[in-house]
Each structure stands twice: as C-alpha cells, then as structure tokens.
Amino acid sequence: MAGVDWVSVNSIVCFILAAFNSWLFLQACYGISHVEEHKGLYKSNGVKGVGGETCVGGAEGGCQEMDIPRLVRLDGVKVGHIQEIELIPGKIHKIETVNMKPEIFEIPDFLSKEECLHIINLAEEQGLEVSQTHLETKDKKMRLLDLNGDKMLDMFEMRRTIEDGFDVYLEDVDIRTLYDDLDMDTNGDEIITNQEMNRVTFRGLSEYIHQIIKAQPTKKSRYSEQTWVYPDRVQDHVVDAFQDRIAKLSRLPQPLIDKFSFFQVVRYGKHGHYNAHHDSGNSTELQCCHLSSTKNCRICRFMTIMVYLNEVEEGGETAFPIANNETYDDHTFRSSGQVNLNNNCAKANFSVTPSPGKSVFWYNHFINEDGWLGNIDPYTWHGGCPVTKGSKWIMNRWIAVSPDREMDLSPL
Ligand SMILES: [Ca+2]
Ligand SMILES: [Ca+2]
Numbered sequence: 001m002a003g004v005d006w007v008s009v010n011s012i013v014c015f016i017l018a019a020f021n022s023w024l025f026l027q028a029c030y031g032i033s034h035v036e037e038h039k040g041l042y043k044s045n046g047v048k049g050v051g052g053e054t055c056v057g058g059a060e061g062g063c064q065e066m067d068i069p070r071l072v073r074l075d076g077v078k079v080g081h082i083q084e085i086e087l088i089p090g091k092i093h094k095i096e097t098v099n100m101k102p103e104i105f106e107i108p109d110f111l112s113k114e115e116c117l118h119i120i121n122l123a124e125e126q127g128l129e130v131s132q133t134h135l136e137t138k139d140k141k142m143r144l145l146d147l148n149g150d151k152m153l154d155m156f157e158m159r160r161t162i163e164d165g166f167d168v169y170l171e172d173v174d175i176r177t178l179y180d181d182l183d184m185d186t187n188g189d190e191i192i193t194n195q196e197m198n199r200v201t202f203r204g205l206s207e208y209i210h211q212i213i214k215a216q217p218t219k220k221s222r223y224s225e226q227t228w229v230y231p232d233r234v235q236d237h238v239v240d241a242f243q244d245r246i247a248k249l250s251r252l253p254q255p256l257i258d259k260f261s262f263f264q265v266v267r268y269g270k271h272g273h274y275n276a277h278h279d280s281g282n283s284t285e286l287q288c289c290h291l292s293s294t295k296n297c298r299i300c301r302f303m304t305i306m307v308y309l310n311e312v313e314e315g316g317e318t319a320f321p322i323a324n325n326e327t328y329d330d331h332t333f334r335s336s337g338q339v340n341l342n343n344n345c346a347k348a349n350f351s352v353t354p355s356p357g358k359s360v361f362w363y364n365h366f367i368n369e370d371g372w373l374g375n376i377d378p379y380t381w382h383g384g385c386p387v388t389k390g391s392k393w394i395m396n397r398w399i400a401v402s403p404d405r406e407m408d409l410s411p412l
C-alpha cells in the first residue's frame with residue numbers, strides 16, 4: 001500500500017462498492033448522508049414535523065394533536081446541512097444552512113436569471129424612490145443619551161444621540177464641525193453641558209443635520225432607492241410564482257402569505273448600504289404597524305426572505321455583525337460602532353455574498369409556547385455592506401405576524 005493514502009484507498013473502495021451497490025454506499029462513502037430528499041424539517045416550539053408534515057392547520061402527519069394553526073421554523077440542524085424542496089413542480093431546490101446563531105439559510109437559483117430581470121424591469125417601470133427608515137418618521141424630539149449620567153454629553157454620547165435621533169452616522173470630525181458651525185462647545189473641551197446644549201434648538205440642530213444628509217447621503221443609515229410591489233395589484237406571472245414559492249418554503253398558514261404580501265425591490269448604487277438593524281420590533285406595548293393606523297407602532301415580521309437579483313461587481317454583502325457571539329447585550333453592541341456597516345462591514349462575524357437569483361432567509365422571532373410570535377432573536381442584527389463597484393438589486397419579502405393569532409389568520 002506504499003504511496004497510497006487511506007483516503008484514496010477508501011475512495012476507490014467506495015467507488016467499487018457504489019458501482020455494485022446502491023445509493024446508500026455513496027452516501028456513506030462521500031459524506032452526503034445529510035441530504036434529505038424532498039424533505040424539510042420544520043419545528044413549532046419543539047414540535048417537529050418532517051417532510052410534508054407542516055404542523056400547520058391541524059393534526060397532520062407527525063405534528064400530534066393540534067387544532068390551532070401554529071407558526072413553524074425550518075430546522076437548520078447544523079452548518080452545511082442541506083435539505084431539498086420542490087418549489088416548482090418537477091424541480092428540486094437545495095436549502096443550505098449557512099449559520100446557526102441565528103439560523104440563516106441560502107437557496108441558490110430561488111429565482112431564475114430571467115425572473116430576476118423581470119422583477120428589476122417591473123420595479124423600474126414603477127419607478128424607485130429614496131429609501132427611508134422607520135426611525136425618520138418620528139424625529140420630532142430627541143433623547144439625549146447621557147450614558148454615564150453626568151448631565152453632559154461627551155463625543156461618544158453625542159454621536160450616539162445623533163444616531164438615535166436622526167438615523168445618521170457621523171464621525172468625530174463631523175461632530176467637531178457641527179460644534180463649530182453651531183457655536184455649541186463654547187470652551188472647546190468637546191463636552192457639551194446642559195447650558196451648551198441649550199444654545200441650539202432641536203429645530204436648528206435638525207436643520208443642520210438634514211443639510212449634512214443632503215450633502216453626504218452616505219452618512220445616512222440607509223442609502224438606496226426602492227419601490228413596493230403589491231401582488232394583489234399587479235397581474236404578473238413571476239410575482240405569482242414568487243408568492244407560491246414563499247408559501248411552499250415557509251409552510252406558514254396561507255393567510256399569512258396572502259395578506260400583507262407586498263415586497264420591496266431595492267437598488268443600491270455605488271456606496272449604497274444599509275446599517276445593521278432588526279427587521280422586527282420586540283416591544284409588546286405598541287401595536288404592530290401592519291394592524292395599526294398610527295405611526296406610533298412597531299414592525300412585526302416573523303420571517304425575512306431576501307433575493308439577490310443581479311451580479312454585484314464588488315461589495316454589497318449582507319452582513320450579520322454579531323452572529324455567533326456568545327452573549328448579547330444591546331448597549332454593548334450599539335456602542336461598539338458595528339452597527340455602522342458603512343464603515344465597519346469587515347468586522348461583521350458572518351456575511352452572505354450576493355449572487356443572482358440566490359435567496360437568503362431567516363426568522364426574526366422565535367416561536368412562543370402557544371405556537372405563535374415569540375421573542376425576537378437578537379442575533380438577527382443585519383444590514384447591507386457598501387456596494388464598492390457596480391450596483392446591487394434585491395427584493396425583500398417579510399412575513400408579517402402579530403401576537404394576535406386570530407386577527408392574523410382572519411380572511412382578507
Ligand atoms: Ca455624559
Ligand atoms: Ca463644552
């Protein structure tokens with residue numbers, strides 16, 4: 001056996017056995033036993049259902065006695081795990097688990113290249129507008145983030161105050177210029193006392209910061225253009241096919257797919273980015289925006305499905321800055337600067353590279369003991385890294401779920 005290592009001998013033996021025997025040998029020899037044909041493993045708060053068993057809409061298959069619809073999540077099992085799913089009759093798609101904390105999945109060719117182009121054309125026909133963030137709709141007042149409670153704002157506290165109040169990510173040099181231009185820091189010690197703060201009105205500060213945004217839009221948390229597509233308003237076979245694939249993939253109750261089915265098509269040009277954020281809110285006091293008529297609401301999205309629509313020349317990864325961290329502390333993370341993906345994308349713990357037609361999806365919430373919307377998964381902080389060359393087109397589809405199961409499941 002000199003000159004032949006064990007691996008190659010094993011491979012040769014495997015090849016011979018496989019030639020005479022079955023698929024089982026191939027599986028054992030080539031380590032592909034984790035591929036599940038035509039199956040997906042979906043869970044609802046510890047209750048598992050395999051394959052076509054969905055744990056939704058009654059006591060089907062292995063989902064035990066359940067007469068109320070429950071939310072389900074695809075089980076990632078482990079990184080590298082591949083599950084197969086028939087999203088289009090006669091065509092098998094592979095779902096790969098690419099991360100476990102949070103669970104993140106990728107499906108190559110979720111849309112064909114033609115379908116991607118079709119969606120881009122549809123968005124261009126509709127026309128795109130500058131993306132806003134939820135935060136910008138409520139900047140009527142500003143909370144001063146005096147983090148150490150000394151009744152003064154140092155540079156770091158001022159930076160955080162402006163980030164929180166205006167969704168703008170300034171550098172220290174910008175803040176020094178702001179102090180100079182507004183004549184705020186009278187003694188030049190880079191610390192703003194209550195008295196110094198009172199030298200400007202909220203309106204004055206707000207106008208100044210909006211000038212910065214106008215001159216340097218990349219400082220905003222989000223720099224992109226977008227449009228919304230409403231499947232119930234457009235007669236479009238690709239949009240219908242997309243809806244159908246979302247239903248098959250998510251295995252969620254049909255009303256959750258049919259209602260609030262609009263999705264966003266976003267174009268990021270050069271320097272386009274979106275700083276890290278959660279796609280859903282955790283507060284239980286506010287009503288969910290999709291069920292509320294006021295702006296004082298929280299966004300409630302159980303699941304996020306994103307599809308990359310074009311070949312990005314450089315940059316534009318989807319980054320998860322704190323994926324796989326051992327612990328999570330909101331203040332520590334927000335103070336770390338990692339939220340600012342425009343500057344700190346390279347520090348992100350995990351990221352997904354765009355590829356035309358590829359879908360990446362994850363669950364923003366866990367499932368509670370009643371089988372419905374549970375707590376947010378804090379590790380789902382994510383955003384779009386700057387596009388450094390070319391442009392990036394994506395579509396974002398969210399599955400809206402509120403704590404009110406009955407309301408969510410009511411017909412349109
Ligand atoms: Ca302070
Ligand atoms: Ca001062």
